[in-house]
Amino acid sequence: MEVSLGAIPFDLDFHPSSPIVASGLINGDLHLYRYSAGSRPERVFEIDAHGEESCRAVRFADSGKIILTASPDCSILATDVETGKTIARLENAHEDAVNRLVTLTETTVASGDDEGCIKVWDTRQHACCNSFNAHEDYVSDLTYMPDTKEILGTSGDGTLSVCSLKKKKVKSQSEFSEDELLSVVVMKNGKKVICGTQTGALLLYSWGYFKDCSDRFVGHPMSIDTLLKLDEDRLISGSYDGVIRLVGILPNKIIQPLAEHSEFPIERLAVSTDRKFMGSISHDQMLKLWDLEELLKTPQENNQEENEALQADSDDDDDDDEMDIDIVPPKSSGSKSKKSSKGGSSKTSSFFADL
Numbered sequence: 117m118e119v120s121l122g123a124i125p126f127d128l129d130f131h132p133s134s135p136i137v138a139s140g141l142i143n144g145d146l147h148l149y150r151y152s153a154g155s156r157p158e159r160v161f162e163i164d165a166h167g168e169e170s171c172r173a174v175r176f177a178d179s180g181k182i183i184l185t186a187s188p189d190c191s192i193l194a195t196d197v198e199t200g201k202t203i204a205r206l207e208n209a210h211e212d213a214v215n216r217l218v219t220l221t222e223t224t225v226a227s228g229d230d231e232g233c234i235k236v237w238d239t240r241q242h243a244c245c246n247s248f249n250a251h252e253d254y255v256s257d258l259t260y261m262p263d264t265k266e267i268l269g270t271s272g273d274g275t276l277s278v279c280s281l282k283k284k285k286v287k288s289q290s291e292f293s294e295d296e297l298l299s300v301v302v303m304k305n306g307k308k309v310i311c312g313t314q315t316g317a318l319l320l321y322s323w324g325y326f327k328d329c330s331d332r333f334v335g336h337p338m339s340i341d342t343l344l345k346l347d348e349d350r351l352i353s354g355s356y357d358g359v360i361r362l363v364g365i366l367p368n369k370i371i372q373p374l375a376e377h378s379e380f381p382i383e384r385l386a387v388s389t390d391r392k393f394m395g396s397i398s399h400d401q402m403l404k405l406w407d408l409e410e411l412l413k414t415p416q417e418n419n420q421e422e423n424e425a426l427q428a429d430s431d432d433d434d435d436d437d438e439m440d441i442d443i444v445p446p447k448s449s450g451s452k453s454k455k456s457s458k459g460g461s462s463k464t465s466s467f468f469a470d471l
Contacts, residue, residue: 117405119157121147125397127174127217129183130388131197136160137388137395139403140171140185146195148183151393151405161200165193173217177225186227188213192237209244210235218258218267220281226267228255234269234279250277250286257299257343261306270297270311276326288326293319299343301351303365310351310365312340318353320365333368336361344385344394346412352394354382360396362412374411377404 123141130137137157138148144166149157165171166187173186177194182203185193190210194203209227216228220236224245228234232251235244251271259268266287267279274293279286295313302309302323309321311329316336319329338356345351346362350371353361358378362371380399387394387408394406 119403121401124399126172127384128386128395128397129174131176132180132389138174138183140174142170144169144171146185163200172215175217175219177219186214186217216255216258220260228258230254248279248286259300270300272296290326291328298341301343301345312343314339335370342385354385356381
């Protein structure tokens with residue numbers, strides 16, 4: 117399934133309980149689509165969220181009742197998912213362009229900006245409750261560890277940061293790497309942090325030892341712009357070369373290419389809450405929804421299915437021929453020539469209400 121967005125998308129997110137996916141575009145628009153297996157996604161609404169500025173980040177919040185968007189205009193916008201109407205706009209949320217959002221809990225979200233600042237917003241107090249000067253360059257990605265109540269951030273300055281909500285400070289920060297860090301996931305039951313880099317290497321950090329990476333896995337030919345955790349041992353990467361890959365961690369191995377979104381860079385990957393669909397966006401202005409089960413099938417499984425389909429077609433053809441012999445009266449001379457045609461498987465939230 118795919119849909120043309122009409123402009124380059126920067127981010128996407130799936131609704132926590134409904135078959136709805138959202139995308140923020142370079143022209144400032146916010147698009148919401150309802151999807152179902154085997155049919156073209158249907159647009160729920162399209163709004164001009166940030167005027168002439170781009171919509172860099174998109175996240176559902178408040179159990180999916182609202183959707184938050186962030187922009188280089190330094191604002192964070194809250195939009196009602198049912199009506200598409202603006203609930204509130206938090207002007208000057210940051211002193212610089214806001215480019216990342218991550219949902220922490222039902223009542224808290226975090227945002228990161230171009231100057232390396234990470235802020236936490238309490239939706240009950242309608243205000244910023246924590247601010248971390250975590251990096252010296254733009255925040256490229258954020259993820260949250262609910263067990264330890266820590267936010268992990270990556271940056272263009274080549275560092276990984278760990279911000280503690282309990283201690284209200286930057287708990288750890290890695291040494292400056294040679295690469296820009298572009299994406300981050302936590303795997304191996306919280307024991308390993310994986311970062312994608314500008315040069316195409318994956319950096320592995322051991323939890324609690326963030327000063328320097330414990331392993332460096334080279335295999336992607338170009339930058340790894342987005343990472344999606346599949347399970348504790350495997351992740352899905354989206355690269356600048358437009359290829360989506362399945363990657364194993366410890367042992368480190370590119371298991372197989374899964375798909376090619378396009379020849380353009382993949383901007384972001386996301387997975388639906390029921391884990392049936394994966395979404396990808398790229399500079400080709402397309403939003404694509406992939407059947408995750410089909411996407412993850414091995415070449416052997418695909419070959420087996422093709423062989424079974426060929427065998428089924430062969431059996432059908434044999435049955436048809438036998439019926440032809442029964443139905444067509446026999447001729448006095450000559451014999452009937454069998455011709456087999458064998459084919460292949462060709463409601464308004466209170467978020468930011470008082471700001």
